[in-house]
Amino acid sequence: MALQRPPLLILCFYLLAALHTTSDAALSSHLPQAIDCSTSRNYTSTSAYAANLNQFLAALPENAVSRNGGFFNGTVGKGTDTVYGLAMCSADYSRSDCGDCLAATANSNANGLSNLCPGSITVLAWFDPCLVRYSDTNFFGTAEIGTAFAVTRCLIFFLT
Numbered sequence: 178m179a180l181q182r183p184p185l186l187i188l189c190f191y192l193l194a195a196l197h198t199t200s201d202a203a204l205s206s207h208l209p210q211a212i213d214c215s216t217s218r219n220y221t222s223t224s225a226y227a228a229n230l231n232q233f234l235a236a237l238p239e240n241a242v243s244r245n246g247g248f249f250n251g252t253v254g255k256g257t258d259t260v261y262g263l264a265m266c267s268a269d270y271s272r273s274d275c276g277d278c279l280a281a282t283a284n285s286n287a288n289g290l291s292n293l294c295p296g297s298i299t300v301l302a303w304f305d306p307c308l309v310r311y312s313d314t315n316f317f318g319t320a321e322i323g324t325a326f327a328v329t330r331c332l333i334f335f336l337t
């Protein structure tokens with residue numbers, strides 16, 4: 178079966194990343210460039226989804242950086258508690274910076290996604306060195322939301 182990565186999202190992300198200048202401040206804080214946290218349905222901190230999400234995020238530096246050359250999609254859990262997740266590294270940051278960025282998303286303090294998007298089941302978060310997306314529904318191969326988001330970001334980028 179052919180691998181169907183969201184090509185426009187990747188292209189746009191790499192393009193933006195290549196045009197974006199590296200700043201030490203952005204590197205040390207990993208403030209999100211853009212973030213979309215769903216609020217229509219929330220998970221609770223003691224749910225199976227929360228546990229699966231923590232496991233997914235914690236494994237991202239290893240899965241995306243060490244094993245897959247800067248791109249990873251995968252699932253954790255079963256049935257309605259399944260986390261479908263995707264991570265990408267930006268082209269103009271080192272893999273080490275990307276690993277730090279991904280590790281920070283799992284952090285329960287600072288810029289962890291549990292703080293930035295508390296309870297959100299569906300999230301798309303773009304930091305300078307890395308991008309993370311997850312949901313309880315399978316979006317692999319159906320990149321509409323991510324693509325629209327990336328294109329919007331591209332337009333905003335080029336217009337400002």
Ligand SMILES: *[C@@H]1O[C@H](CO)[C@@H](O)[C@H](O)[C@H]1NC(C)=O
Nearest residue numbers: 215216217218219295296297
């Ligand atoms: C989900 O959580 C957000 C942020 O705390 C809140 O604004 C929103 O109303 C919640 N949604 C539901 C359906 O409870």
Ligand SMILES: *[C@@H]1O[C@H](CO)[C@@H](O)[C@H](O)[C@H]1NC(C)=O
Nearest residue numbers: 180181182250251252317318
């Ligand atoms: C990753 O996404 C592709 C489609 O883009 C899908 O075929 C594949 O099953 C996904 N990988 C995992 C581990 O879910």
